[in-house]
Amino acid sequence: xxxxxxxxxxxxxxxxxxxxxxxxxxxxxxxxxxxxxxxxxxxxxxxxxxxxxxxxxxxxxxxxxxxxxxxxxxxxxxxxxxxxxxxxxxxxxxxxxxxxxxxxxxxxxxxxxxxxxxxxxxxxxxxxxxxxxxxxxxxxxxxxxxxxxxxxxxxxxxxxxxxxxxxxxxxxxxxxxxxxxxxxxxxxxxxxxxxxxxxxxxxxxxxxxxxxxxxxxxxxxxxxxxxxxxxxxxxxxxxxxxxxxxxxxxxxxxxxxxxxxxxxxxxxxxxxxxxxxxxxxxxxxxxxxxxxxxxxxxxxxxxxxxxxxxxxxxxxxxxxxxxxxxxxxxxxxx
Amino acid sequence: xxxxxxxxxxxxxxxxxxxxxxxxxxxxxxxxxxxxxxxxxxxxxxxxxxxxxxxxxxxxxxxxxxxxxxxxxxxxxxxxxxxxxxxxxxxxxxxxxxxxxxxxxxxxxxxxxxxxxxxxxxxxxxxxxxxxxxxxxxxxxxxxxxxxxxxxxxxxxxxxxxxxxxxxxxxxxxxxxxxxxxxxxxxxxxxxxxxxxxxxxxxxxxxxxxxxxxxxxxxxxxxxxxxxxxxxxxxxxxxxxxxxxxxxxxxxxxxxxxxxxxxxxxxxxx
Numbered sequence: 181x182x183x184x185x186x187x188x189x190x191x192x193x194x195x196x197x198x199x200x201x202x203x204x205x206x207x208x209x210x211x212x213x214x215x216x217x218x219x220x221x222x223x224x225x226x227x228x229x230x231x232x233x234x235x236x237x238x239x240x241x242x243x244x245x246x247x248x249x250x251x252x253x254x255x256x257x258x259x260x261x262x263x264x265x266x267x268x269x270x271x272x273x274x275x276x277x278x279x280x281x282x283x284x285x286x287x288x289x290x291x292x293x294x295x296x297x298x299x300x301x302x303x304x305x306x307x308x309x310x311x312x313x314x315x316x317x318x319x320x321x322x323x324x325x326x327x328x329x330x331x332x333x334x335x336x337x338x339x340x341x342x343x344x345x346x347x348x349x350x351x352x353x354x355x356x357x358x359x360x361x362x363x364x365x366x367x368x369x370x371x372x373x374x375x376x377x378x379x380x381x382x383x384x385x386x387x388x389x390x391x392x393x394x395x396x397x398x399x400x401x402x403x404x405x406x407x408x409x410x411x412x413x414x415x416x417x418x419x420x421x422x423x424x425x426x427x428x429x430x431x432x433x434x435x436x437x438x439x440x441x442x443x444x445x446x447x448x449x450x451x452x453x454x455x456x457x458x459x460x461x462x463x464x465x466x467x468x469x470x471x472x473x474x475x476x477x478x479x480x481x482x483x484x485x486x487x488x489x490x491x492x493x494x495x496x497x498x499x500x501x502x503x504x505x506x507x508x509x510x511x512x513x514x
Numbered sequence: 515x516x517x518x519x520x521x522x523x524x525x526x527x528x529x530x531x532x533x534x535x536x537x538x539x540x541x542x543x544x545x546x547x548x549x550x551x552x553x554x555x556x557x558x559x560x561x562x563x564x565x566x567x568x569x570x571x572x573x574x575x576x577x578x579x580x581x582x583x584x585x586x587x588x589x590x591x592x593x594x595x596x597x598x599x600x601x602x603x604x605x606x607x608x609x610x611x612x613x614x615x616x617x618x619x620x621x622x623x624x625x626x627x628x629x630x631x632x633x634x635x636x637x638x639x640x641x642x643x644x645x646x647x648x649x650x651x652x653x654x655x656x657x658x659x660x661x662x663x664x665x666x667x668x669x670x671x672x673x674x675x676x677x678x679x680x681x682x683x684x685x686x687x688x689x690x691x692x693x694x695x696x697x698x699x700x701x702x703x704x705x706x707x708x709x710x711x712x713x714x715x716x717x718x719x720x721x722x723x724x725x726x727x728x729x730x731x732x733x734x735x736x737x738x739x740x741x742x743x744x745x746x747x748x749x750x751x752x753x754x755x756x757x758x759x760x761x762x763x764x765x766x767x768x769x770x771x772x773x774x775x776x777x778x779x780x781x782x783x784x
Contacts, residue, residue: 239633240630243630247630248633248635248636250721251720251721283628284627284645285629285645286646287647313604314651335575337578338605339603339605339608342605366578383686384685385684389684390683390684391744392639393631396728396732400684400744403718406715407712421687450721509693510688511698513577513687514692
């Protein structure tokens with residue numbers, strides 16, 4: 181593939197040129213926790229949504245987020261509201277994924293977990309997203325397709341193939357710490373849909389992180405650090421190796437054959453900003469389908485979007501927080 | 515009662531063999547670059563077997579780029595003789611399931627997960643515990659034991675091996691040590707022999723979009739970073755009769771002393 185010069189205002193490295201095409205339609209999966217959020221995501225261009233439901237009782241969440249993160253609720257508050265969201269989403273032609281992707285189902289919680297899944301099924305969701313191998317085995321062969329969520333940590337294509345063959349898993353959400361060539365290996369697996377996160381990253385492997393939500397740490401990969409023996413030895417975001425933005429590489433992801441792009445943010449404190457991210461990726465997908473090079477799509481975004489100029493460029497582009505570029509973060513991938 | 519000394523590389527193998535440990539582990543959960551080469555692993559394993567000790571190889575978490583090479587190394591060592599492999603991802607567990615004369619143990623990379631809080635007002639996670647249903651599924655693939663740290667709960671009747679020195683709390687795909695030195699694999703291999711000790715001084719506040727100073731009432735934990743792995747100090751004593759000592763936490767002669775101390779504890783306890 182040829183490369184072209186990086187346009188002004190886009191400080192990331194040269195990118196491969198992928199010929200625009202409308203041949204492969206890629207979905208856009210966005211987070212939802214309320215009817216308002218659904219409305220915004222539909223307006224932003226989502227074709228699928230994913231959501232979690234507040235557990236009936238008990239101390240643990242049955243998905244991959246706590247009920248409360250930094251003061252923001254992450255769950256749909258009731259089965260009744262879940263039903264309303266599902267109905268509205270289906271009316272708009274969207275697929276609804278139900279997150280039952282807790283990474284651990286403790287023995288004491290298994291019955292409650294199964295009831296929780298039944299509440300999602302009863303609400304009319306379209307798929308069940310799981311986060312553990314036991315949940316995969318429990319729900320395999322049920323009435324709804326199973327998605328191996330990011331929390332399951334499907335870090336190798338062999339594992340993805342195994343989940344598909346043994347449990348009938350329809351889709352795998354690959355880890356957000358994969359490079360393009362690694363995602364390509366997953367896309368080559370027959371019969372399996374591949375979903376990749378596009379606007380999230382972390383220095384740490386989230387599926388194995390015990391820093392999240394710990395008092396005094398919060399999100400460990402985003403916290404600020406100093407040397408333990410030197411109060412002035414500021415280390416900044418020492419664990420923050422995040423590679424967030426994949427906008428420039430949407431054409432590459434389409435060319436690889438990914439099924440769906442996933443936007444993060446069930447815990448988002450700003451619903452409109454979260455839907456705006458969805459809209460950015462919708463612009464990229466639509467532009468590609470219309471035959472517009474991604475560089476032109478981004479020029480147009482740069483011309484009209486205040487969020488891009490004030491938020492995206494300084495916080496992502498200028499910081500080289502690129503999902504798939506040749507950056508210090510990616511050069512340090514183990 | 516068994517004591518295993520775990521080495522990241524064979525550099526301190528002679529010293530570890532001198533301690534009288536029953537088993538010697540080679541490797542760590544985090545990084546293939548740090549794992550000894552096939553030749554180094556095979557030679558070290560042979561030396562360990564010749565000394566009458568059990569060989570344990572700790573498989574780093576596999577990624578698409580590293581899985582093939584990792585599995586080649588593991589299978590090569592296992593083909594030479596009795597080997598215990600600590601697997602840290604499901605893909606590696608599946609690959610090694612059929613290896614002859616190979617004992618499989620679920621490592622810390624497989625037991626890190628924990629549920630999240632359902633409390634509407636407080637996101638602090640519940641105490642960590644091993645997913646025993648996962649162990650049941652892994653048993654179908656030949657995994658016969660599980661490694662945990664001392665701060666993790668486990669219920670039921672399982673063969674448990676306990677790491678006594680520290681609690682891993684995170685692994686980076688993007689290695690913080692390599693980033694700090696402005697390099698990456700394979701050039702960073704020697705850099706992670708020296709740890710970083712750090713503590714938080716600010717907290718990411720999602721709804722404000724920036725880091726904020728920690729409240730005065732919050733006590734920040736001290737973390738130690740070896741390569742791409744992040745550890746906290748263990749807060750609980752070991753309760754298990756298979757104990758794993760990580761040599762990185764015991765410089766020089768203190769390694770032998772630590773082995774003796776645990777051996778004595780076990781003997782007194784029994």
